[in-house]
Amino acid sequence: MVELVATSDAVRLSWLRAVLADAGIETQVWDAGAGSLWGSAINQRLMVDQADLAQAKRLLAAAEPPA
Numbered sequence: 001m002v003e004l005v006a007t008s009d010a011v012r013l014s015w016l017r018a019v020l021a022d023a024g025i026e027t028q029v030w031d032a033g034a035g036s037l038w039g040s041a042i043n044q045r046l047m048v049d050q051a052d053l054a055q056a057k058r059l060l061a062a063a064e065p066p067a
Contacts, residue, residue: 001028001030001047001048001049001050002047002048002049002050002053003030003045003046003047004016004027004046004047004048004053004056004057004060005045005046005060006043006044006045006046007043007044007046008041008042008043008044010044013029013044013046016046016060017029017046019059019060019063020048020056020059020060023055023056023059025048025049025052025055025056025059026048026049026052027046027047027048028046028047029044029045029046029047030044030045030047031043031044031045032044
């Protein structure tokens with residue numbers, strides 16, 4: 001598993017996971033317990049398989065509005 005996104009925004013994390021799940025990409029969230037314990041001090045990390053990384057980045061780039 002490799003890190004795709006690190007965020008303390010639980011709503012964004014949920015949305016990102018839904019976008020990837022719709023495309024058939026499995027995800028895991030690492031550091032979720034630490035993030036909820038320490039709030040925004042520790043980001044939760046959205047992880048994907050190395051083989052899915054390029055596709056996941058393309059999907060999120062297309063789905064997310066520009067920053």
